[in-house]
Amino acid sequence: MLGAIARSLLVSCCAWAQGGSSITYRNVSPRVGYVGSTSCAGSACHEDICHSYAQTPMGRSMAPANTPSELAKVPKRITIFKPELNRHFEVFRQGSDIYQSECELDESGQTVFKSTHRLDYVVGAGLTGYTYLFRRGQWFFEAPLSYYSENNQWDLSPGYEGKDIGFTRSVNVICLSCHNGQPEPVPKRDGMYRSLLSGSAKTRSVANAATALASCTSKK
Numbered sequence: 001m002l003g004a005i006a007r008s009l010l011v012s013c014c015a016w017a018q019g020g021s022s023i024t025y026r027n028v029s030p031r032v033g034y035v036g037s038t039s040c041a042g043s044a045c046h047e048d049i050c051h052s053y054a055q056t057p058m059g060r061s062m063a064p065a066n067t068p069s070e071l072a073k074v075p076k077r078i079t080i081f082k083p084e085l086n087r088h089f090e091v092f093r094q095g096s097d098i099y100q101s102e103c104e105l106d107e108s109g110q111t112v113f114k115s116t117h118r119l120d121y122v123v124g125a126g127l128t129g130y131t132y133l134f135r136r137g138q139w140f141f142e143a144p145l146s147y148y149s150e151n152n153q154w155d156l157s158p159g160y161e162g163k164d165i166g167f168t169r170s171v172n173v174i175c176l177s178c179h180n181g182q183p184e185p186v187p188k189r190d191g192m193y194r195s196l197l198s199g200s201a202k203t204r205s206v207a208n209a210a211t212a213l214a215s216c217t218s219k220k
């Protein structure tokens with residue numbers, strides 16, 4: 001989605017910048033990578049559209065999990081016990097990141113197991129709430145706790161009630177193609193991606209932005 005918008009904006013950018021009919025749209029070459037929607041504003045062509053789109057729920061539907069507004073949702077360590085699952089959950093900050101953990105204690109209070117993961121992405125614009133994703137190598141999973149806007153509280157993510165899913169639910173491509181724009185899924189491996197727009201792909205996108213914009217605005 002973001003990719004498509006960014007591309008179409010860059011195409012119109014070229015038309016606007018160059019005018020006339022003998023234009024070669026060098027930025028639509030398959031060799032030109034995704035440039036990121038901020039390039040639309042950075043090119044000084046579509047600043048208004050870029051900023052207004054960024055305010056929409058779609059424009060805010062996925063972001064890194066360690067931005068100041070996310071960190072503010074964890075002013076102190078959050079602990080939640082779910083007796084029906086016999087599991088203890090925590091959300092806590094360490095350095096500039098947010099982590100979630102799940103653990104089981106036996107009758108004497110000894111830890112049976114504990115699993116902890118750093119959160120990498122937040123999904124949702126907050127109309128209902130926010131869910132978190134984390135990455136292990138190339139695999140993307142959902143975290144068990146979500147933040148609900150209605151009462152500003154952390155609780156089990158939708159679908160986790162009554163079932164101990166823990167950190168094992170992989171993130172499918174249907175969700176990410178809308179939330180992330182241009183994920184590169186690995187075929188036949190649900191939850192595995194070669195890249196997303198943020199994270200590893202971000203560097204590539206930023207590097208390509210300069211090239212693509214130069215191609216866009218230079219006359220051939």
Ligand code: HEC
Nearest residue numbers: 057058061123124125126127128129130131174175178179
């Ligand atoms: C058609 C595009 C689209 C698809 C497909 C999609 N989402 Fe969303 N989703 C959105 C948008 C836009 C928002 C932001 C609006 C909002 O926060 O309600 C959102 C919000 C959310 C939220 C925040 C909750 C809320 O209502 O505020 C969660 C969690 C979520 N999506 C998870 C998923 C998962 C999991 C899938 C795959 C099963 C998925 N989405 C598929 C567009 C999509």
